[in-house]
Amino acid sequence: MSADAPARFPAALVSARDLRGGYARAQDVLGGLAFEVRAGEIAGVLGPNGGGKTSLFRALLGELPYRTGEVRVAERPAYVPQTERARLDFPVSALDVALMGAYGRTPWYRRVSRDDRRRAEEALGRVGLADRAHERFGALSGGQRQRVLIARALVQDSPVMLLDEPLSGVDHASAARIEAVFGELRSEGRALLVATHDVAQARAWPRVLCVNHRQVGFGAPAEVLTTEVLRATYGAELVVLDGAQDAVTVVHHDHAH
Secondary structure (H helix, E strand, O other): OEOOOOOOOOOEEEEEEEEEEOOEOOEOOEEEEEEEEEOOOEEEEEOOOOOOHHHHHHHHOOOOOEEEEEEEEOOOOEEEOOHHHOOOOOOOEHHHHHHHHHHHHOOOOOOOOHHHHHHHHHHHHHOOOHHHOOOEHHHOOHHHHHHHHHHHHHHHOOOEEEEEOOOOOOOHHHHHHHHHHHHHHHHOOOEEEEEEOOHHHHOOOOEEEEEOOEEEEEEOHHHHOOHHHHHHHHHHHEEEOOOOOOOEEEOOOOOOO
């Protein structure tokens, strides 16, 4: 993985070419991915459960061995996991969790700087949780915890953000605030890859990447999100509504939030 964007992709903050790889030798979980996401773009990443969305994020983070191809990322991405994977029993506050975004640039023998503490407080304010900074993370609602994890990513201050189903199961207020932050990040010239099951939402973003262990489609939603592509992406999880070839809903396992 390159530390800087190559000259031939001057506007791309993230790019992959013929990416194939997996955790076990000769067993690819990703095959033939080729895409790029430019500054100021959101790319929705659609795919079934277990179809490779999280593996793709691992590859972009440098944590998934790949057998062929190349991955280029402007800097190490900031990663926002699903909130259900966060431990809720640790006695840490929302501010403590947001401050974890500064650990990567803080030597182990030093305390987090005052500037990073200020950044964490500002990040919580940005996601609408300034008044919850000192509340226990595990006591917050699912949507609020998701916003805290986004604040942690904001403290990392990377030009690339990877978000794993950040809008799944969150309350309306949290969803609206998260969407507003997405708009701000785009205006700042950042690139976002957002894993989602919401096809209708992905239609509103500039790019969409459909993955089912291989790349099924990539490009503008109007061109990619056809019934044929979605069937190849979701298989048995896809339901096409009667009388509307482009109106689809995806059946998937609900997560507890």
